Amino acid sequence: MGYVIGIDGGGSKTTYSICEVSKHTQKTFQPAATFQSKGTNPQVIGFQEMAQQIGETIKNLLNKLSIPPRDIVSVCCGLAGVGREDDEEKAALYIREKFLSIGIDRNIRLFICSDLYIALRGALNPGVKEGILVIAGTGSNAIGSTKNESVYKTGGWGHVLGDEGSGYHIALKALNKVTRSYDLRENKTLLNEMILEKLNLSSEPKLISYIYGTKPQKNEIAGLAEVVIQAADQGDHIAIQILKEASDELVQHVRSLHLMSDQFDKNTAITTAGSILTHSALIKDQFIKSITEEKLGHYQKSYATPVDGALVIAREQYEAAQSFNG
Template sequence: MSHASGEPCLLAMDGGGSKTLLVLIDRRGTVLDVRRGGGTNPFDRPNWREEMAGLLADLPRGIVAAGFGMAGYGGSPAVSAGQEGMLAEWGRCPYVVRNDVDIACVGAFGGGEGILLLAGTGSMVWAADPDGHALRVGGWGNLFGDEGSAFWIGREALGTLTRALDGREPEAVSFIEPFCRFMGFPDDPGAIDSALLDWYGGLRHARSAVAELTRGVESLAAAGNGPARRIVEQAAAHLAGHVDAARRRLQRPALPWCEAGGAFRNASLRRAVIALCGAPVAPLLPPVGGAALLAARRAGGDPDAAWIAGLATGLTDAGLFGPASS
């Protein structure tokens, strides 16, 4: 799919920690072009500028407004200034820049009220009430937080493994053999220590690699492994705490919530969070759709429910929303 004409169009970008998606749409919400790149989170992607520059290169004429969702934006003033500086240098058109979880919330609720609970490599809530008040809960990164995230689950799995190997957590001994099998470690108990340290020493991007371990925890939890189930239950309690905090702070105990992020592919985790928070609502748009909605407004438009539904259909047909995008 490509778009080379100069007809008026909108640019939407969802820049996350693991991947970045850029979409061009026309004013009716029809998808014209799709570009994909690597992660652009300045906190753990030293080459984020190069990734963004590659996606923004050789764009067609006719872009009238843009919406950017950028990981890490709005937290550190220095990081945000760097992101704003790059966009100012690009300067092709009027634009809006928000945190990537903010645009996910805008997309999920069509710019209306609700709580977006993100559980991907990291964890975070973005919430908005009917009066336009917005707040963030979590999003502190793996050093300070990210409780309940895929990274947190993977780190807890490694901690459970090492404590069981040491004998510090004898009740978790049933975790050793199946989790080591998932990691491809030898069956010989005496060789596990060196295999684990070799794995650790060979990591290129530790945060992503640890987050990937959630797949093993999910598999073991689904099979009834007790230690794995405890990790999932603890992760769900942390994520539910994010939602509870947002509802309390906004004084809206029934504020609806919506899920986002790869950690929710863990069926056990999803069920446990629903048991604590109630059933989530279905998102109206994916995160990049939230960026498109902001771009449409920046261009002077007033997107209504029909426009949002049309955009959702276009993004679904392009494989960017719904079952085709999973």
């Protein structure tokens, strides 16, 4: 008996999935169990605490499932905040040490990568390693992997430096349009009354104490993208323009990946994730139209989740070790 574990370590939550490796591996996994606990971004909570949390959660999980730690053969951790090789090595060091302390074998395969990479592998069809994933949620970024397994990234600069096309960016543009139209610096838009109503404010200048006084969280502001999507549905030209620009920013990520590697072509699978691409049909349709017209790839629905991607990688790693040893 052998088991593989996939971990999707986000900033606010971490998902664990465990699965038996049978001799006849299937295209799709049927995890024995999936479990969620708190965030494990090592840049936020530190590397030691991250390893501690992952180790303890796995210990409890194995206990509950009556799986002996010695049966674990491979683990893949996709961690938020881990983008560079030195981060990956540092994370691996701490996690392996913790694993030893809970009885997991010293010789298991342990693969650490970014949460972005497992998301890409989860989104692509089973067995496929080449393709692109574009994400637009509170932030925005894209990752692409080529035939020769080179990985390229773009975006992900955060809400101050970039994140164009994200929910936060869409909301900020809308708020700016509201201030401009109030000042008569631009044409009036439906967004004024819709945003004030959503925030329960009596007039535009109240936005000042809302933003600088109550200091709403980044994702609360990003949530206003929903109002922009509604205003666009009602035909508001400014809202439609903001969403079209957001869509083009996301296409721009794909154009960049093409500039980074000529291995991407019109046959590249392009998948998407994140609340913005899920909730705005306008952005998604526009995005698909552009990548098709510009021959940047072909749009494809995401196959599975990031934690599934981690499981796929864990199994791959195990199989590679087996064929090497065998």
